[in-house]
Amino acid sequence: MNIEVIELKGHIIDSNILSKTLDKIIIMGGDFNIEHLDVGKTNDNESYAKILVKGKDHEHLDDILREIQQIGAIISTKNVNTKKAPKDCVLPDNFYGTTNLPTYVKIDGVWKKVRDIEMDCVIVIETINGEKIPICKRMGLVKEGEEVVVGYDGIRVVPLERTREKDVFGFMQSEVSPEKPLEYYSKTMMDEMKEIKKNNGKIIWVVGTAIAHTRAHTILEELIRKGYVDALFCGNGFATMDIEYALFNTTLGMNNECNVVKGGYKSHLVAINEMWKHGGIKNAVEKGILKKGVLYECVKNNIPYVIGGSLRDDGPLPDTIRDVVKAQDEMRKYIQEADMCVILATMLHGIATGNMLPASVKTVCIDMNPYVVTRLQDRGTHQALGIVSDPCAFMHMLKDLLCE
Numbered sequence: 001m002n003i004e005v006i007e008l009k010g011h012i013i014d015s016n017i018l019s020k021t022l023d024k025i026i027i028m029g030g031d032f033n034i035e036h037l038d039v040g041k042t043n044d045n046e047s048y049a050k051i052l053v054k055g056k057d058h059e060h061l062d063d064i065l066r067e068i069q070q071i072g073a074i075i076s077t078k079n080v081n082t083k084k085a086p087k088d089c090v091l092p093d094n095f096y097g098t099t100n101l102p103t104y105v106k107i108d109g110v111w112k113k114v115r116d117i118e119m120d121c122v123i124v125i126e127t128i129n130g131e132k133i134p135i136c137k138r139m140g141l142v143k144e145g146e147e148v149v150v151g152y153d154g155i156r157v158v159p160l161e162r163t164r165e166k167d168v169f170g171f172m173q174s175e176v177s178p179e180k181p182l183e184y185y186s187k188t189m190m191d192e193m194k195e196i197k198k199n200n201g202k203i204i205w206v207v208g209t210a211i212a213h214t215r216a217h218t219i220l221e222e223l224i225r226k227g228y229v230d231a232l233f234c235g236n237g238f239a240t241m242d243i244e245y246a247l248f249n250t251t252l253g254m255n256n257e258c259n260v261v262k263g264g265y266k267s268h269l270v271a272i273n274e275m276w277k278h279g280g281i282k283n284a285v286e287k288g289i290l291k292k293g294v295l296y297e298c299v300k301n302n303i304p305y306v307i308g309g310s311l312r313d314d315g316p317l318p319d320t321i322r323d324v325v326k327a328q329d330e331m332r333k334y335i336q337e338a339d340m341c342v343i344l345a346t347m348l349h350g351i352a353t354g355n356m357l358p359a360s361v362k363t364v365c366i367d368m369n370p371y372v373v374t375r376l377q378d379r380g381t382h383q384a385l386g387i388v389s390d391p392c393a394f395m396h397m398l399k400d401l402l403c404e
Contacts, residue, residue: 002061005035007074008049013039015161018049021068030055030064062152069152070099072159080105080134080154082125082147089140095122096149098136099157100359105134106154116336118356123149140325160359182389186397189364193228193340201339202230206353207294208346212241213251214392216344217294219399224297226402231334232298232305235349236313236320239295239305243281243317244271246293272315280318306330308349332356340364343384344391347372354384366391 012018025032036050053068055061069075083092100119104111107125114123114134121136125147134149142148149155193203211217217238223229241251244267249255253264261267275284284290285299298305307320308327321327335341335356343350343365350365354376357363363384365373373386387394 002055002057004053004055004061004065004075006051006053006065006068008047008051008072009074010046010072010159011040011161012047012049012072015159017072017159017161018047020071021051021073024068024071025053025064028064028067029060066152069155069157070101072101072157074156076153076155077106078153079109080107080125080149081151083150085142085144085146085148087144089142090144091122091139091142092148092150094150096151096155097121098123100355100357101160102158102358102360103136104156104158105149106156107132107134111156116332117358118332118335120355125149138328182387182394182397185385185387186394187401189342190398190401192362196339197227202334202337203228204231204233204334204338204341204353205229206233206341206343206346206349207238208235208344208349209237209241210345211391211395212238212245212294213254215245215256216392216395217242217245219395220294221292221297222399222402224294224301224303229298229303231338232294232303233331233349233353234305234307235346236307236309236316238346239281239307239317239320240268240271240315242293242295243275243290244268246290246296247271247274269314272317275317275319276315282319304334306334308352310348328352328356335361342366343376344395347375351376366394 008018008021010017022032031054033052034049035052038048040047053061053064055064065075085091098117098119098121100117103114103117105114105123112134114136116136118136121138122142123134124137124142126133126135196203205220207220211220245251248267250261250264250267253260253267255261274289275281278284278287278289281290281295282299285296290296295305306327307317308324309316309320309322313320316322321330331353338361340362341353341357343353343363345367350372354363364387365376365384366387366389367373368388368390370388373388376384377386
């Protein structure tokens, strides 16, 4: 029969998980019967639903089950299925594609959490010290013969749940809008950052060129000195502007009075050349050539930074990782340890980082362009708090709060 029993557990009503599941079944042309529904009535009580899902045929039912599994439906309690990768970077047919939500697979009767979860990857079962461990990997890292999870049996996705209490970081708590009280959000964000650092958590910052061009990078320097930055992601453009400002007090030849200085059109190229001349950013700091700036503070305070390259880069800097896949993997080293991620004025690096973040990471995206914020959420970073505002002005609010 083309029928399957599924279960939903947790705050499935407050978080719209139940309604989303039923909507998805109907939209895909299926049908359902709710066999049991137990509604939790307090913040501590979870709800439970047992639902009979019907499809037109076996293939149609499988399509429905795969979709609602991504929402959080428990499809099967069987052990997970795997197939060997036929070649390096080649996946077996019917491979399971991951979300960024916490995911568990059942191995030999035991539910095990998938390590390093991120969206648009696969799950590989590796044997480590005699124990079978599920690990999330991007396709390009899969090797011939590795056991790749296939189908949907033995997989459980834990959906993000909307809190019943007021929390700006609650899952999809508010829509993207420029009409938000920035003072409230900046204070809430600073309070959250302080709480994270109090608990020895880690905060990643992802910044674009506007942060340097508007001089807001000087505030980021202070945040580094105060201990609120644990890793920095940026492009060649931001890094070059930061170094140009450190050397010449200009960005793209423009000084603090918004005047383009004589010969300033090539100042960024001179800055890049100086870094090559002295063997990179770290060496330039150690030799006393680079005496201030965000990257200077990163070197002085042992904060890791990843500079990812692109087709439009000048130079680029010797520290810029020109292979984008290698840049991704370097970013992944710090992403899995993050508790919070702040994305400022960068669409490409922001979305790229968002794609790699687990859904459990509290994410804030601040940009003048509402498209950047909505694009980040639409691409799958549902946990992101979107603020349509001037990131420079927002940084000045954070600076004021630092002194309180």
